[in-house]
Amino acid sequence: MSTPLHGRSRTLRLAAIGLGLGALAASFAYAAGWIGTQRLTPKTIIDTFEAQAGHYPGYRKNHAKGLCVSGHFLSSGEARSLSSARVFSQQNVPVIGRFAIGGSNPYTADTSVPTRSLALQLSSDDGQVWRTGMNTPPVLAVATPEAFYQQVLAMTPDPATGKPDPARVQAFFAAHPESAAFRQWAKDYKAPDSFANSSYNSINAFALVNQNGDTRYVRWSLVPQTPFAALPGQVDDRDYLQHDLHHRLQQGPLRWTLRLTLAEPGDPVDDPSQPWPAARSTVDAGTLVIDAVDGPEQGACRDLNFDPLILPTGIQPSADPILAARSAAYSESFNRRSREAASLGARP
Numbered sequence: 001m002s003t004p005l006h007g008r009s010r011t012l013r014l015a016a017i018g019l020g021l022g023a024l025a026a027s028f029a030y031a032a033g034w035i036g037t038q039r040l041t042p043k044t045i046i047d048t049f050e051a052q053a054g055h056y057p058g059y060r061k062n063h064a065k066g067l068c069v070s071g072h073f074l075s076s077g078e079a080r081s082l083s084s085a086r087v088f089s090q091q092n093v094p095v096i097g098r099f100a101i102g103g104s105n106p107y108t109a110d111t112s113v114p115t116r117s118l119a120l121q122l123s124s125d126d127g128q129v130w131r132t133g134m135n136t137p138p139v140l141a142v143a144t145p146e147a148f149y150q151q152v153l154a155m156t157p158d159p160a161t162g163k164p165d166p167a168r169v170q171a172f173f174a175a176h177p178e179s180a181a182f183r184q185w186a187k188d189y190k191a192p193d194s195f196a197n198s199s200y201n202s203i204n205a206f207a208l209v210n211q212n213g214d215t216r217y218v219r220w221s222l223v224p225q226t227p228f229a230a231l232p233g234q235v236d237d238r239d240y241l242q243h244d245l246h247h248r249l250q251q252g253p254l255r256w257t258l259r260l261t262l263a264e265p266g267d268p269v270d271d272p273s274q275p276w277p278a279a280r281s282t283v284d285a286g287t288l289v290i291d292a293v294d295g296p297e298q299g300a301c302r303d304l305n306f307d308p309l310i311l312p313t314g315i316q317p318s319a320d321p322i323l324a325a326r327s328a329a330y331s332e333s334f335n336r337r338s339r340e341a342a343s344l345g346a347r348p
Helices: 004-020 022-028 042-053 145-154 166-174 177-188 240-251 321-344
Strands: 066-075 093-101 116-123 129-135 206-209 215-224 254-262 282-296 315-317
Touching: 066 240, 093 240, 093 282, 129 215, 145 166, 145 321, 240 282
Parallel strands: none
Antiparallel strands: 066 093, 066 282, 093 116, 116 129, 206 215, 206 315, 215 254, 254 282
């Protein structure tokens, strides 16, 4: 049986992971009429988030601390029967990417947030582009923009402690039993000691469409080929993950397997809080190779908006309302930081 202290610690750990996704969650709740009686827009919700989490002009409004990388994707050809997207048949596809941690503070310690993200742009030789933003959790805590906004409010740090109120966090999750899969994942999650050995998940489902017009829903994951090692308990370097990535790439390229999980009839394709059965078939579509890193917020990724609805022919969004909301909020965030950076004379 858990002691009160143990329960409080677990709740704060869950909140820390949730806060890693908090800006993402805030970005989702954008549409008119979703929350309360006041009309909410992408601008309004980004304003609210910045008021809660801090204002850092010129930086991304979520995953503010990160660094640009580049490499290529080597298709295995195994997914070409599922999708007409050229990325699944072209032998070598150029990639621009960005590793980051959650939150809006670009000066926070790398290890202060347990979860990480990887955003990619794949540019195929038919002139089409695929952008995808992935995170370490395989599912989200809740499935609707309304609930995401409630989650953000529940996990707002108390000014007196700098941490979320455990009672408020517990009350939120108690009111949202659909968060069970996320809570179980968070309970079992052990943070890796590197961007290189972290897994990254699409979370949302997408539809693959082949040359015949046949459709199959999938979620995808980037599974690291670098062996797992747990994050040390004490880390003094505030840029630990960035320094580690530089060091590893000096030794050679880093690789991940792009694994597609195929939905079966009845699987929830519009609900990112619900996992699919572990027995679902998978297809290894190819290998992501990262071989170069630029300085923080420098390089080709700096001016990219990793909107998950920028998709090539052969990949289509599901009806998950989260996807449309992400796209709108990413646009607001991108436009805002671009204006801020221009007024500062340079983009951080």
